[in-house]
Amino acid sequence: MPAEPRSRRVLGIDPGLSDTGYGLIGPGDGALAVLATGVISTLRDLRLEDRIQLIYTGVDELLAALSPELVVLEDLYAEYRFPRTALLMAHARGVICLAARQRHVDILALAPGEVKRAVTGNGRASKEQVQHSVQRLLALGGLPRPSHVADALALAFTGYSRMGGRLT
Amino acid sequence: MPAEPRSRRVLGIDPGLSDTGYGLIGPGDGALAVLATGVISTLRDLRLEDRIQLIYTGVDELLAALSPELVVLEDLYAEYRFPRTALLMAHARGVICLAARQRHVDILALAPGEVKRAVTGNGRASKEQVQHSVQRLLALGGLPRPSHVADALALAFTGYSRMGGRLT
Numbered sequence: 137m138p139a140e141p142r143s144r145r146v147l148g149i150d151p152g153l154s155d156t157g158y159g160l161i162g163p164g165d166g167a168l169a170v171l172a173t174g175v176i177s178t179l180r181d182l183r184l185e186d187r188i189q190l191i192y193t194g195v196d197e198l199l200a201a202l203s204p205e206l207v208v209l210e211d212l213y214a215e216y217r218f219p220r221t222a223l224l225m226a227h228a229r230g231v232i233c234l235a236a237r238q239r240h241v242d243i244l245a246l247a248p249g250e251v252k253r254a255v256t257g258n259g260r261a262s263k264e265q266v267q268h269s270v271q272r273l274l275a276l277g278g279l280p281r282p283s284h285v286a287d288a289l290a291l292a293f294t295g296y297s298r299m300g301g302r303l304t
Numbered sequence: 305m306p307a308e309p310r311s312r313r314v315l316g317i318d319p320g321l322s323d324t325g326y327g328l329i330g331p332g333d334g335a336l337a338v339l340a341t342g343v344i345s346t347l348r349d350l351r352l353e354d355r356i357q358l359i360y361t362g363v364d365e366l367l368a369a370l371s372p373e374l375v376v377l378e379d380l381y382a383e384y385r386f387p388r389t390a391l392l393m394a395h396a397r398g399v400i401c402l403a404a405r406q407r408h409v410d411i412l413a414l415a416p417g418e419v420k421r422a423v424t425g426n427g428r429a430s431k432e433q434v435q436h437s438v439q440r441l442l443a444l445g446g447l448p449r450p451s452h453v454a455d456a457l458a459l460a461f462t463g464y465s466r467m468g469g470r471l472t
Contacts, residue, residue: 184413185405192402212391219387223380223394230395231402234360237353245352 145171146299147204147241148292149195150284151232153224154178156191157284160202161274161292168296170274172202173285184227192231199239207236208295210287211245244295254294266290313339314467315372315409316460317363318452319400321392322346324359325452328370329442329460336464338442340370341453352395360399367407375404376463378455379413412463422462434458 145162160172176194178187199207209229216222236243249259256269267279267286273293280286313330328340344362346355367375377397384390404411417427424437435447435454441461448454 183411185401185411188398188401189405212388215387219383219390220380222387223390226391226394227398227401230356230398233353233356233395234399234402237357243351243353 144296144299145202145204146206146208146292146296147198147202148208148288148290148295149232150210150287150291151191151225151228152284153184153187153191153221153228154180155282155284156194156228156232157282157286157288158195158198159280159285159289159292160204161289161296168274168293170276170289172198173280173289175282175284184224188227188231191228192235195232195235196239199235199241204241206242206244206295206299207232208244208246208291209233210251210291211247213248244298246291246294246298251290251294254297255290312464312467313370313372314374314376314460314464315366315370316376316456316458316463317400318378318455318459319359319393319396320452321352321355321359321389321396322348323450323452324362324396324400325450325454325456326363326366327448327453327457327460328372329457329464336442336461338444338457340366341448341457343450343452352392356395356399359396360403363400363403364407367403367409372409374410374412374463374467375400376412376414376459377401378419378459379415381416412466414459414462414466419458419462422465423458 145160147158147160150157156176158174161168162171176191178190233243252261252266253259256265263283270280270286270289280289313328315328318325324344326342329336330339344359346358401411420429420434421427424433431451438448438454438457448457
C-alpha cells in the first residue's frame, strides 16, 4: 500500500490506555472503503510509562505504514463518567497528538455529538446505532467490533466528509 | 555539569499545558542543593499538538542536559477542581512520561499528601506552607516562585529522601 502525495486517507483513533482503536478509510475501488482497522492494547500490569511508550510506538508505526492525510480524534469534553480513566486516556491522547505532530499529519478533533449526527443523523444516537450506521455507510460485512474500532471508523468517516471527500 | 553514572540528581516536574515547572536537586558542595529550576511555557493560541510537542522537546532536552537519576511527578488523583484543565495537564504528563521512558530515567509518582507531609510534616499543608518549607529545606535566598517550581522542588525533595539521599 504505497503512500501517495495526497492520500485522501483518514485515520480515526479512539485513544485508551488499555485499548486504542483505529480505523483507516479512503477511496477504494471506486467507493469509500475501510483500508485498515485494529486495536493497540497494553497490559494493566505494565508501568504507565511503558504503556504510553507502546501506544506512542504503535501509532507512530501506523502513521508510517498507512500515510493518512488526517488523524481524527474525539474532542475533549468536560464531564467524563470515570475521571481517572479519562485522565489515563488523556495520557494516551497526548502521545498520539505528539506522534501525529512529529509525522506532520494534521489532527482534527470532533465533538462526540457531531460524529453521531454525521453518522446516524442523530446527535444523541446510542453506541449500537453508531455501530449499525458505520456498518451500512462503509458496507461492512458485519458490525464493526470492538466498539473502539467502531468509534474510530465513525470519527474517520466524519473527518473524511468534512474534508469534502466523496462518500460513495 | 557532566553526567555521572549515579548522579543522585532528582528532577521534580509539575506538568501543565501552559506552564510546566521543574526543579533539579542533588548533592552540592557538601549539602543538598538546587541545581536548576525553570518553567516550560506554551502559548494559548498554539494548537494542542504544537504545545505538546514543545513540552516533550523541552523535557527531553532537560533530561539530556541534566542527567537526573529519577523524575518525580505528582500521582493522579480522582477529583480535580477543573476537569478540562486536568485533562490537558494529563496530555502534558503523558509526553513527559514518554520522554523519561525514552531516556531510560525512572519515574516516581507521589501522592500530594505524601509530598506535603515530607516537606512540612503536615499532609494537609497549604501551598504557602509548602513554599516556605521548600525555601528552608533547600536554603533558598527567597521563596521559590512561581508555584509550579515550588511544587516541582517539593516533589524532587520528597523523591530524593525516598531514595535514601542525605538531606543535609
